[in-house]
Amino acid sequence: MDVLNIFSRQRESRKKLEQQRARLYRIAYAWTHNPALADDLAQEALAKALQKSGQLRDPAAFDAWLYSILANCYYDHFRRLRESEDIDDIVLAHDVTPEHESGAREIVHKVRAAIARLPGGQRQVVTLVDIEGFSYMEVAQILSIPIGTVMSRLCRARGALKQDLLRDLARPAAAPEVNLRRIK
C-alpha cells in the first residue's frame, strides 16, 4: 500500500539522516569543540540540505555537497556573532587538562587540544581529510578554496600537530604545562 510505503521510506531515510547527522556532528565538533554548537550546526546543515536537496545534480557528490552546507553554516555562525576577524585567526581554547587522564583518553584529549590550537582554516582541512577521508579535491569544493590552499593548509596543520603531539607523546611523563589562550 502506498501510504505504508511512504512510512517505511520515511523511516529509512530518517535512519539515513541520523547517520549523516552523526558524521556531520563529528566534524562540527572537531571544528568548534563545543558539543551544543556542533549539534546546532549539524542540525542546521541537515535542514538546509533537505530544503536544497533539489539542487544536488550529481548524487555521487552528495557528501561533498552536504559538508559544504555544513561549512557555510559554520561561517554563518561566526558572521552572526559579528566576528569580523578571519576564520584562520580564530583559535579555540580547550578546557580539558589531560594530566589526570590516563592512557587512551589522555591521547584523545591531547589530540583535541592540539587540533583546537590550530587556526580555523587548517583545522577544517585536516579534520575533513583525516576524519572523513575526503580527497583534496572534495575538500577544496567543500570549503570553496583552491586545491593548492588545501595542500598548504594541511601541510602547515600537520607540521604544527607534529610539533605538538609527536614530541609530546614521545615524552609522556613531561611536567604538567598550562596553556593559557585568549578566547575571542
Next chain:
Amino acid sequence: MSHEKFSDEFLNAFVDGELAPEEKSRVLLDMSQDEALNRRVCELKTLHDLVRTGYQNPPQSGSTPRATGDTRYRANIAAAVTLAFGILLGWLLREPVGLRTAAGPAPSQMPAPDTRTAGAAARAAPGDAAPARVLIHINDNNAVHLAQALDEVEALLAYYRAHRQNAVVEVVVNGAGLDLVRADVSAFPDRVEALLKEHRNLTIAACQNTIERLAREAGIAAQLLPGVTVIDSGVAQIMRRQQQGWAYIQV
C-alpha cells in the same frame, strides 16, 4: 639526504593516497632505502591516525535531539501514524500531485522539525507554544527556481498543518525575485494567491527598495498580487529575522 627531494606537501599527498601510482611507487622505492624519509612518512601516518582516533567518539551534546528525537519518534509513533495516516490520506485523495511533493521523496517531509530548531540553541518539543519561524528568500526570477520555491513553501506549510505545529513562514522577495509577486509578469499568480488565501501563517513580503528601483530605472510601477505585503528592505528584513532567530532558507 635524498628524502629532501620530496616536499612535505608531496609526502602528505602520498599518505593521503592522492598520488598517481607512478609517483607512489617512486616514494615507496625511496623509502626502502632512506631511513629519514621512512620516518617522515611514518610520522605523517601516525598524525593521520591520531586525528582520526581523537574524534572517534566525540562527546554528545546534552540536548542532542538524536536521543530525544529517537525516543520521541518511537513513543509517539502510534499516535502520529494514526493522525498522519488520516491527514495524508486526505491529502492523497485531495491532490495526488501535492502528496508527491509533500511526502514522496521522504526527505522533503522531514526538513520541518530540523528547520524548526535550526539555529536556535534551545530545542522545543513538538507542540510547544513557540512557533517554528522560517524565512524563505527568493531573489531570482528563474521559473524553475520559483516553481521550486513555491513547492518548498507548499510542502513546508502542508507539513506544519498536517502535524498541527504552530508555524509562521515568511517569503521575502527582492531583486529579480520580485517578479514572482508582480501581477503583470508573475509566472505563478494563481498559485501565489491560492497559497496566501489558504495559509494564514504565510506572509509574502516584497522589498520596497526593489520596487522603487524598478520605477526609477525602468519606469515600471510594479503592481503586486493581492495579499502581498511590502517591507522597507528585503535585506534588512532578512537580517532582522535572523537576529530574531528565524531559520533562513534561500531557494
